[in-house]
Amino acid sequence: MSTINLAVNGQSVSGEVEPRALLVEFLREQLRLTGTHVGCDTSQCGACVVMVDGKSVKSCTTLAVMADGCDVTTIEGLADGADLHPMQQAFMDNHGLQCGFCTPGMVMSGLDIVNRHGNDLDAATVRRELNGNICRCTGYQNIVKAIRAGAKAMGG
Amino acid sequence: MQENGIGASVRRKEDQRFLLGKGRYTDDINVAGQTHAVFVRSPHAHAVIEGIDAEAAGAAPGVVAVLTGEDLAADGIGPLICGVTVTSDDGQPHRAPAHPALALGKVNYVGDHVAVVIAETLAQARDAAELVEVNYRPLPAVASTAGAAGEGQQQIHEEAPNNICFNWPFGDKAANDEAFAGAHKVSSIELVNNRMVTNPMEPRAALGEYNSGTEEITLHMTTQNPHVHRLVLAAFNQLAPEHKLRVVGPDVGGGFGAKIFVYAEELVVGWACRKVNRPVKWTADRTEAFLSDAHGRDHVARAEMALDENGKFLAMRVYTTANLGAYLSTFATMVPSYLYAFLFAGQYATPLIYSEVKAVFTNTAPVDASRGAGRPEATYLLERLVDVCAADMGLDPAEIRRRNFIPKDAFPYQTPVVQCYDSGDYEAALDKAMELADYGGFGARAAAAKNRGKLRGIGFSSYVEACGIAPSAAVGQLGGGVGLWESAQVRFNPTGNVQVFTGTHSHGQGHETTFAQLVCDQLGVPFENIEVIHGDTARTQFGMGTYGSRSLAVGGVAIAKACDKLIAKGKKIAAHAMEAAEGDIEFAGGNYTVAGTDKSMNIAEVAFNAYVPHSYPEGVEPGFDENAFFDPMNFSFPAGTHICEVEVDPATGEVEIVDYTAVDDFGKLVNPMIVEGQVHGGIVHGIGQALLEGCHYDADGQLVTASYMDYAMPRADNAPDFKVDYAPTDPPHNPLGVKGCGEAGAIGAPPAVINAIANAIGAKHVEMPATPETVWRACQAEARSA
Numbered sequence: 056m057s058t059i060n061l062a063v064n065g066q067s068v069s070g071e072v073e074p075r076a077l078l079v080e081f082l083r084e085q086l087r088l089t090g091t092h093v094g095c096d097t098s099q100c101g102a103c104v105v106m107v108d109g110k111s112v113k114s115c116t117t118l119a120v121m122a123d124g125c126d127v128t129t130i131e132g133l134a135d136g137a138d139l140h141p142m143q144q145a146f147m148d149n150h151g152l153q154c155g156f157c158t159p160g161m162v163m164s165g166l167d168i169v170n171r172h173g174n175d176l177d178a179a180t181v182r183r184e185l186n187g188n189i190c191r192c193t194g195y196q197n198i199v200k201a202i203r204a205g206a207k208a209m210g211g
Numbered sequence: 212m213q214e215n216g217i218g219a220s221v222r223r224k225e226d227q228r229f230l231l232g233k234g235r236y237t238d239d240i241n242v243a244g245q246t247h248a249v250f251v252r253s254p255h256a257h258a259v260i261e262g263i264d265a266e267a268a269g270a271a272p273g274v275v276a277v278l279t280g281e282d283l284a285a286d287g288i289g290p291l292i293c294g295v296t297v298t299s300d301d302g303q304p305h306r307a308p309a310h311p312a313l314a315l316g317k318v319n320y321v322g323d324h325v326a327v328v329i330a331e332t333l334a335q336a337r338d339a340a341e342l343v344e345v346n347y348r349p350l351p352a353v354a355s356t357a358g359a360a361g362e363g364q365q366q367i368h369e370e371a372p373n374n375i376c377f378n379w380p381f382g383d384k385a386a387n388d389e390a391f392a393g394a395h396k397v398s399s400i401e402l403v404n405n406r407m408v409t410n411p412m413e414p415r416a417a418l419g420e421y422n423s424g425t426e427e428i429t430l431h432m433t434t435q436n437p438h439v440h441r442l443v444l445a446a447f448n449q450l451a452p453e454h455k456l457r458v459v460g461p462d463v464g465g466g467f468g469a470k471i472f473v474y475a476e477e478l479v480v481g482w483a484c485r486k487v488n489r490p491v492k493w494t495a496d497r498t499e500a501f502l503s504d505a506h507g508r509d510h511v512a513r514a515e516m517a518l519d520e521n522g523k524f525l526a527m528r529v530y531t532t533a534n535l536g537a538y539l540s541t542f543a544t545m546v547p548s549y550l551y552a553f554l555f556a557g558q559y560a561t562p563l564i565y566s567e568v569k570a571v572f573t574n575t576a577p578v579d580a581s582r583g584a585g586r587p588e589a590t591y592l593l594e595r596l597v598d599v600c601a602a603d604m605g606l607d608p609a610e611i612r613r614r615n616f617i618p619k620d621a622f623p624y625q626t627p628v629v630q631c632y633d634s635g636d637y638e639a640a641l642d643k644a645m646e647l648a649d650y651g652g653f654g655a656r657a658a659a660a661k662n663r664g665k666l667r668g669i670g671f672s673s674y675v676e677a678c679g680i681a682p683s684a685a686v687g688q689l690g691g692g693v694g695l696w697e698s699a700q701v702r703f704n705p706t707g708n709v710q711v712f713t714g715t716h717s718h719g720q721g722h723e724t725t726f727a728q729l730v731c732d733q734l735g736v737p738f739e740n741i742e743v744i745h746g747d748t749a750r751t752q753f754g755m756g757t758y759g760s761r762s763l764a765v766g767g768v769a770i771a772k773a774c775d776k777l778i779a780k781g782k783k784i785a786a787h788a789m790e791a792a793e794g795d796i797e798f799a800g801g802n803y804t805v806a807g808t809d810k811s812m813n814i815a816e817v818a819f820n821a822y823v824p825h826s827y828p829e830g831v832e833p834g835f836d837e838n839a840f841f842d843p844m845n846f847s848f849p850a851g852t853h854i855c856e857v858e859v860d861p862a863t864g865e866v867e868i869v870d871y872t873a874v875d876d877f878g879k880l881v882n883p884m885i886v887e888g889q890v891h892g893g894i895v896h897g898i899g900q901a902l903l904e905g906c907h908y909d910a911d912g913q914l915v916t917a918s919y920m921d922y923a924m925p926r927a928d929n930a931p932d933f934k935v936d937y938a939p940t941d942p943p944h945n946p947l948g949v950k951g952c953g954e955a956g957a958i959g960a961p962p963a964v965i966n967a968i969a970n971a972i973g974a975k976h977v978e979m980p981a982t983p984e985t986v987w988r989a990c991q992a993e994a995r996s997a
Contacts, residue, residue: 073334090232092464094412095497096416099919101361129523130232143230152890154719155229156236156412156464178932180299185927189919192467192719192954195889205567 059123061087065130072119079103079114081122082129090159093128094189102187104160104167105129111167112185118130130159133166136210142205151201153192165202174210176203213800216732217987220884222584224743225717226570230602233430234462237416237433238494245418246275248480250337250495250500251326251343253318256352256574256912257304257367260316260325260345265879269343275333276487278479279326280313286311289448291473293539296690297377297548297570304690305377310311310538312475318347319537319913320574324475327918330486345880352574352912354404354630356534357511359571367537367572373556374572376535378543382528382565382627390526390563390991394517398600403980404588406509406534406900410611411718413464414495415504419484419877427455427889434460434746435716436468436756439693442474443541450481458747465879466718467896468580469504470759472541501917505785506957509534509580510547510588514596516561522604524615526563527555529592533570540579544570549629549675549689550585556626557593558637558673558850559615564627569700573816574912580758582896582957590674591979596963598670600973608671608966609645613638613851616673623943630677631847633942637673638940641852644874647934648854651685655752656856666859666990667869668971672963673776675850678760678951682845697761698754699769701730701777705822705834706940707815712838713755717744720887720953724764728881729947733774734814735801752838760951763881768946772839780837781817787828788812788820847942849950851875853894855963859971861994864967864987866902872934873959876886878942878950889984890935893956900926900957901964905980922982973997 060069063086070085082088082105092116094102103115106128135142139147142165152158167183168176181199190198215221228234265277270530291310300304309315314325330336351365358364359374367374391397417432428451434440437458440919445453463470476493484491495503512531513656519525523942533547539960552566583590603609613871617624619636625634653669680686683694698714709731715722727741744750754766778798785803786793797804804811821835822828873890880971882884903923907916916922961979974989 075334082448083239084241087241088232090234090238091588092236092413093238093496094414095919097497097918097920100412100924102498132228134231137231139227140229143416146230148885150223151225152229152463153721153888153892154412155234156719158229159232162230179928182927183758189408189412189924189926191467191896191924192892193888193892194895194933195925195930196932197888198893199927201930 058180059120059121059144061122061124062126064128065088073104074120076119078117078119078122081119088129088131091122092156092159094157099189100157101160101164102157104163106163111163141208143204145208149197149201151193151198157190160203161188161190162199164207168202169209170204170210174206187203213731213735216728216737219728219882220739221724221728221882222874223721224246225721225723227369229667236413236462236464237418237431240418240431240461240489245490245492246329246331246487247333247958248483248491249340250324250476251328251340251345251936253321253325253501254322254468255318255347256321256348256354258347259350259351260318261348262316262346265326266342268339269361271335271339271342272535273331274339275328275331275489277328278483278486278803280315282313283313283482286482287449289309291475292447293543294686294692295381295545297544299377300380302557303485303712305544307539308370312478315909320576321388321912322576322748323537327483328481329483330493331419354573354575354908354910354912355676356509356532356573358569359534359573360569363835367574370560371572374570376570379548379568383563384565387526387563387565394525395520396518396603397515398518398603399513400516400596400599400976401513402592402595402976403971403978404508404510404512404591405900405952406505407581407904408501408906409467409469409504409507410924411465411467411469414497415474415476416494418492420478420490423487424486426499427457428481428485429457429459430477431461432461432477433463433470434458435463435466435758437716437748438714439756440473440752441796444478444481448478448888450478450666457749460716461679463716463718467582468507468584468758470718472505472579483619494746497919498917501510501922502914503576505540505577506536507578509578512592514592514700516596516600517951518600518604520836521613522600522606522611523561524561527561528565529555531568533575534575534711535570536573536577538573538577543577543579546585551589553629554586554589554675554677555593555628556895556979557590558617560617562627572907572950583954585685586954587958587961588677590958591962594672594808595976598966604958609641609650612671612673613793626770630844633944634676634940635850636940637850640850640874640876641673643871643936644852644854645873647936648856648872649674661857666861666971668859668967669968670855670963670966672853672959673911674849676958676961677846677848678954679760679764679843679847680761681765681846683842684771694842695755697766697769698838698840699766699773700751700752700836700838700991701770703818705819707818709734709736710745711741711770713743713745713749713766714751715762716757720758720889724851725885726767726770729770730774734777735772736814760953763841763949764945764951769839769841771947772841773837776837776839777835781814782815783831783902785812785827788826799974844868844944847945848949849875849952849955851955851959853959853963855967857967857971859986863991864983864990866981866986868930868964870897871931873956874916874936876939877937877952878880878939878945879948881949886933889952891933891958894933894960895925895930896957897960898930898964901961901979901981903929928932934979934986
């Protein structure tokens with residue numbers, strides 16, 4: 056077992072993990088942060104995307120020990136109480152989710168797209184950048200719309 | 212109309228919890244003392260089990276139990292069942308080989324369940340599962356749909372000679388043959404409907420808990436129909452008596468049919484938690500989902516149309532081989548029979564239709580309903596054939612459709628294949644779609660594409676779908692083992708808020724919102740004061756669940772009927788309180804008024820009176836809580852025309868969907884935002900089938916597409932923005948005037964896409980999935996023949 060110390064959603068946490076434990080297992084099973092989901096185990100679907108030190112990472116293919124000393128943000132860390140983050144709000148306003156399972160990963164990837172491409176996003180960029188996230192419900196159109204609207208709202 | 216009532220694109224009640232990461236899916240639930248289950252699965256497609264040595268696994272760290280099929284049988288747990296009987300051409304019911312949840316001496320597909328290991332941690336269970344030694348004697352495998360019933364094939368089940376489950380002829384063959392003999396022209400097509408894996412994003416999962424004090428089993432699981440699961444597990448698998456079994460489907464992360472069925476894993480988890488007297492949890496990984504979720508489609512078919520000199524359809528005949536996999540899944544037999552052949556009329560007034568379906572067993576995962584279930588297969592076949600007819604007759608594809616449409620004044624329309632369509636205006640949808648798609652401008656766009664080295668094509672798909680299967684008596688006549696009504700309970704609390712309990716469920720369709728809109732509209736209660744509850748056999752009365760686009764068309768009406776009862780009861784209470792005759796009380800906008808006066812009482816006050824009946828009408832029961840059941844008189848028949856426009860790069864075979872128009876008839880829309888979302892999702896599901904998704908077993912029965920690295924799911928850059936509009940008609944038998952909308956896109960899209968590709972490259976047919984390689988080869992073949 057290894058001891059890891061990290062910040063999750065602004066809180067310092069530590070835990071004992073097996074070397075083979077995945078970051079998503081640590082988040083879901085030890086911290087009970089079940090908003091981050093596992094959809095495929097092969098880093099294809101993106102339901103498990105979290106932010107590690109400001110960059111989007113697939114937590115199903117990251118070892119928990121690799122997050123030692125890092126700053127991790129999950130879907131639970133975005134809102135201010137019940138007040139949604141602008142990106143979350145944009146998903147609601149644009150019907151960017153149906154079953155909700157891929158949604159946390161979509162929102163985190165949306166934030167990462169904003170970080171890298173700014174607040175004025177065209178649809179083609181968002182569609183291309185979402186290549187690592189799969190949704191079976193929405194047909195993507197409203198997710199693309201939501202991320203563009205969320206990006207704009209984040210820019211003020 | 213209330214502000215948040217019928218017709219308003221209200222933001223969804225579900226979204227706040229999902230967006231906060233506060234959804235509660237099955238795998239999110241953990242309980243004290245929980246153990247973890249891992250299944251030992253067959254690596255062979257077909258093999259005899261000569262022995263299982265579980266000693267090393269049983270002695271591994273943390274292992275609680277290793278259980279096999281013999282343990283299951285010894286406890287009297289019954290095999291998995293198929294709930295719909297199809298009568299074969301020999302007059303006998305379809306062949307139904309035993310389907311043990313854990314193998315008994317033989318495995319019949321890769322992923323088949325051999326044993327279950329239960330351990331303190333998931334990692335320990337996985338490690339120990341590796342230690343279970345199974346001695347297999349491999350047998351030759353049957354993996355091909357077309358060849359399964361061929362001469363000399365390996366036999367899979369003794370009960371099913373030649374691997375045939377049923378041969379099901381339907382229609383008047385002699386009359387059909389006569390029409391073909393006298394036809395001006397006969398058009399034909401042979402095609403494959405590619406096997407798909409349904410792939411909801413949330414893998415299946417189950418958590419079983421046994422209370423030895425009450426002898427109750429609580430099974431949290433990924434289910435679209437908790438009561439149906441409970442019924443089958445109790446009545447056929449003897450898991451527990453129905454009243455001692457609680458099935459809970461919490462938030463469900465997509466289903467599309469895959470979570471309807473009673474699978475081995477959920478049954479075994481429910482049994483094992485009592486056996487080891489500890490909670491047992493199992494969650495599939497994605498490869499397990501590919502191996503063991505019921506798959507969809509997988510037909511090989513030949514279809515012919517007899518035409519007169521004007522391009523009118525005289526008769527149609529279809530010969531289909533349908534792969535049902537290694538065992539029969541819960542509703543497997545119904546999909547390539549009643550849900551398939553009964554749709555062959557489509558939107559057309561074809562007077563004669565004859566069909567033969569041969570359903571076969573293979574050494575592959577069981578095949579069952581998947582978004583559309585039989586109807587996408589029928590629609591693809593018919594709409595591809597219609598395009599071949601158009602080409603053979605030298606007619607525009609829109610024109611041949613128009614000539615053959617059932618006219619709008621012909622409804623109700625009795626088709627030659629059982630279904631009696633209740634309403635439709637197919638030409639209206641076609642006209643609107645052609646206008647939105649700018650069909651007139653297509654020639655110029657194709658010419659411009661040609662200058663860029665691209666082949667541009669346009670494809671039509673005019674579909675009918677039959678959903679909200681009903682009435683129950685008809686389901687029974689067809690050999691179904693269930694009724695397909697729906698139930699609802701609408702309960703006012705004394706403080707005036709409302710809880711709506713529905714027997715349907717949701718796996719993403721937003722029923723908590725849509726159903727609240729219905730109640731808001733009818734009872735005039737503020738939207739935010741209404742909560743919809745579903746998915747728990749301990750909270751809701753018996754219901755049939757969500758599938759076949761039935762939840763609103765059937766379940767919504769049950770809710771409306773319960774509201775009617777509340778309104779009627781409230782009239783008595785309000786009349787008493789306002790000292791008026793009951794006949795003088797009117798109800799509108801949430802208020803009971805005495806006609807011709809300004810006396811008024813809100814329904815919330817009436818509800819309070821009903822719970823605190825100090826001054827109350829004689830003979831009226833206290834309480835303000837009503838339930839209702841609704842068994843529809845007919846199916847629901849959504850319809851529409853989809854038009855797809857593609858550009859093909861002949862050098863690479865790559866297909867880009869450049870424009871897509873959908874004009875659908877879903878009757879009245881309760882929440883247009885949600886309906887449009889369903890249309891988008893369905894279309895992309897259909898585009899996935901048309902361009903990307905193909906589930907492949909090799910000749911030895913190994914599944915070679917068992918992860919998202921090998922099975923291509925549609926992604927955000929595989930589709931454009933869609934043009935979505937509606938051409939509604941009013942379905943006379945549905946009291947709310949609504950039709951189903953959840954599957955239409957997946958039904959309409961595949962032929963629209965393939966018709967567009969065939970049009971672009973000038974080919975008669977291109978098989979799905981139309982990958983760049985397939986399309987490139989088709990382009991090369993066309994270039995050679997030109």
